[in-house]
Amino acid sequence: MPPTVPPTVRFGLNVDPHAAGLPVAERIARIADDAGLDLVGVQDHPYLADHLDTFAVLAWLAGRTRSVRLFPNVANLPLRPPAMLAKQAATIDVLSGGRFELGLGAGAFTDAIVGMGGPRRARGAARAALSEAVDVIRASWAGRGYAHQGEHYALPGVRPGPRPAHDIGVWLGVLGPRSVRLVGAKADGWSVSSSYVAPARLTELNAAITGAAEEAGRDPAALVRLYNVAGRITDGGPDGAREGVPADEPGAVQGPPRLWVDVLSALHAERGMNAFVFWPDGDRERQSRRFAEEVVPELRARLADEG
Template sequence: MAHFGIGVSTAVTAVPDTLKLAVQADRGGLDLITVSDHPYYPDRLDAYAELGVLLGKTERVSGLVSVTNLPTRPAAMLARTITSLSALTGGRIVLGMGVGGLWDDIARLGFTKLTPGQAVRAFEEGIRLVKLLGGGGDPVSFDGEFYQVTELVPAEETMPPVWTGSVGPKSLAVTGRVADGWMPGRAADWLSERYRTSRPVIDEAAVAAGRDPGEIATVYNFPGRITAEPLAQTRAEDGRWIGGSSAQWVEELTGAVLEHGAAGFVLFGPDRSTPDEVAAARWAGEIVPAVREAVAK
């Protein structure tokens, strides 16, 4: 069953519209609301504070930080945040994890700058540790290069699926070894060169780790216009999706699920903007139900 979501703003100035959009997504039957995580910008909301409020104002939709800036959120504390949100919302949470990219900004917050190699190793350790800290069981001791915990009792709450935003080959391999889902970077889709070269790295690493690659979902951040009338071309010359009418979106997304194994889509407006109320209504009311129906057939 594919997941359908919508990306909402983290701008402080957009709070009233963001709250409205989250409630609209929930009432419209969407599966996910997602927020980005850039805690070093003062004009942006803290991702988990925002998500907690959005989930508190909704009843069915799940929340995802796409993706958590791991270097600024130590893994054991992140695990507690996630299991707490899960307990508070009846499990309406997915854990998105990222290596961290804007290291000058991360350093300004007082966190140690890591080399690319260190960052990927910390990323893998972080995912492994987080997964140990949910679902009950014996106390956990973990003596890693970057994370150490001693006799830490896991939360009883089950840890939700972990989706990554891996981009480079080493972090893609981490996704194959330890994650449950992948959201391709730069809003790349199933027809992109990024997908064609990246997904095999995930699959090979999964097989090498004794895992079934088919169990690692690919969920796409998918920007575009939803137009009243069909467009003559739904993709640009470089192959990137532009958008089109609701019927054109339905055809595209149904094909992505049935022919390319897509496991979900998060709607953004053009250039990764926040969708407006009209686009959100067409997405939830026209496109998503039609894709669900077509896939079910």
């Protein structure tokens, strides 16, 4: 039996929705499923010509896995109207037997979004639209007819359904100190990447999330705080590799499994992160297997000992 790990610590793998890479995507998802990992995330960039539709890929993977949870990391809100997004999420949740979570972002790469007919929103407007979309999505999942008239979305008469198979979590992919407050105020989790946010910034941003949750009368400890960690698992000693793990700037981790265990353990204990999704650099399938089989078991054992 694997050691018991606090239920708030989760581990997962990234899958890319490349049209030419479906066999690899399926094998990586199965690695996560077979190894007992918690999550498989799929990025959502609809404007990229070589990317399949992320929600179709998630539904496809749901039929090829048994227990791992699936989520868009994160869904592009400007190109996905929230009421329809809620239906898509609920549908995959039903099809997967309650294994879907909704990562949601305000939308980067504005020119590409506009090129596909999406809105051009300034930062404040994008944040407001994201907040409003969370309300629309939750109203849709409640299963009762409703109307919504907001600054960014007007829905005069929604007949929502189906109901999700479980209470889907809404995890926001946001970066700024004002935007992360939305996580604490009304979402269920946060998804952020090491390539955009350095470890040193996590403390400040987590504090903003916790403060907003407490102000809203919500339990901060119940929130998912997910760090997408890019890098490569290598062989050899940890000393040289450790020099390549700066705390004060975005970047990738590179080193042997023991270094990865040290880094992720510190991110959990010192920075407050409680979920980790691995984005491998290089041979994605082999690297994903190493993370699942060499890093996660050791990390789970350490967390169990420390817990």
